[in-house]
Amino acid sequence: MTNMASGNTIAQVASLIGDAARANMLAALMGGQALTAGELARHAGVTAATASGHLAKLADAELLAVEKQGRHRYYRLATAEIAHAIHALMAVAAAGPKRHHPVGPRDEALRLARTCYDHMAGRLAIAVADSLHVGGHVTLSDGAGLVTEEGWRFLRSFGIALEPDAGTRRPLCRTCLDWSERRPHLAGRLGTALLDRVLDLGWVARQPETRALRITRAGEAGFTATFGLPASWWIAPQRHPGPAA
Amino acid sequence: MTNMASGNTIAQVASLIGDAARANMLAALMGGQALTAGELARHAGVTAATASGHLAKLADAELLAVEKQGRHRYYRLATAEIAHAIHALMAVAAAGPKRHHPVGPRDEALRLARTCYDHMAGRLAIAVADSLHVGGHVTLSDGAGLVTEEGWRFLRSFGIALEPDAGTRRPLCRTCLDWSERRPHLAGRLGTALLDRVLDLGWVARQPETRALRITRAGEAGFTATFGLPASWWIAPQRHPGPAA
């Protein structure tokens, strides 16, 4: 209860993340949805009692925000910066010397399409980013993103209207290095808007208990028509699309 | 038991960073220079024996790279990704609302100009970024950076020649949110090139035992002439330059 949020040091933050149970909880929350204490306990593989302690610490340090709803308590990552830090740690962790990953079907679904806090990731997200890039709608050069005039028109026609300079300081269009594919996808406010829009259109659907996104029939048609993914893409999503491009 | 593989590895990395002594060492290495075990021990405030253990762990996990030189062992951050992760953690740790820091003269020097792994940070770096921005040499909109045609010419005349698409995947021009000032400065390959160039020109000099950069006489003249900093800047560097300016 001792809210010491103002005096956090880097070591304190890192050591909060640096416990297996808590890291699993945080990773689960990277899906962007708020989860209950019980769900998080299951994700972490500990009892409710243990999980409660962990969650109290994380909330106390303001890494998590909590919302009471009836007899449930919903936890979510408190800020986008925290998601960013966890993402950066994932990148470091995944960078290890060629851990040959035993890829299960479960991982396969995650690699295809998943949420990354508030935007899409995985092969689908990369394909969308590539499509916008080669279409001249955004420039992805240099790991940074910038929407072109043409791009604004295209996005509006797709149902996305962002104010170029909404009051927020939050970057409009960032690129985010994909954890599984090692290629950039779109993040920032644009990334959020894209995810919202394709969820709205019913092109993808969130899956319970996982960060994976299911691509619907409508989605297959929609992504093909709007972002020009070849029909073959849906049959044999290339294992390693190759950075060549 | 959801993908606990990723969680576990994250936890390992984070818990390595999540110790006060190790975090201090890593923070010291954010200056971008390699340091000896003894120097790092002093930075961490522990004995050589303790430091040695910590360094062995960090090197073992490949967060640090080590180089033997005579009877010294020089440690440095192993990759830019690791620097990035630490930076992200710093951002989270510093995010606590406005605890007014008791600013010592030491901090003051750091706020004025310092290195951030491989590029400049602090008020000087922000002034340079602002200058390049208002001069139309780079666009900083949206937290992303992009060099203009005009910008390339300017940089060449300043002695910086970067290949637009060198083989590396590393972003050419990123922006990095300044830890102390909360405004963006230039990172990426361009940021590195700028730091190298101003060190080469003798405009700034590294200080021993700290990340601070000392601005030389030549530097004052140079920055004023090339980046149009007003003479008043050197006398009373404004506390909060304000984004408008």
Added chain:
DNA sequence: CCGACGCTTCGGCTCCGGCCGAAACAACCG
């Protein structure tokens, strides 16, 4: 009301991991 359920608090156990001093290596320096 009363039971079921979700979550937290409490008490106690265990063990991991940081810390140090002393001693062992290793490299340079007379």
Added chain:
DNA sequence: CGGTTGTTTCGGCCGGAGCCGAAGCGTCGG
């Protein structure tokens, strides 16, 4: 060659933190 300095290894101490079961609160539902 010893002596000095930088670094690692060893052994032992100790505190902190994670874990659980049981019990205590709230909240929902009948």
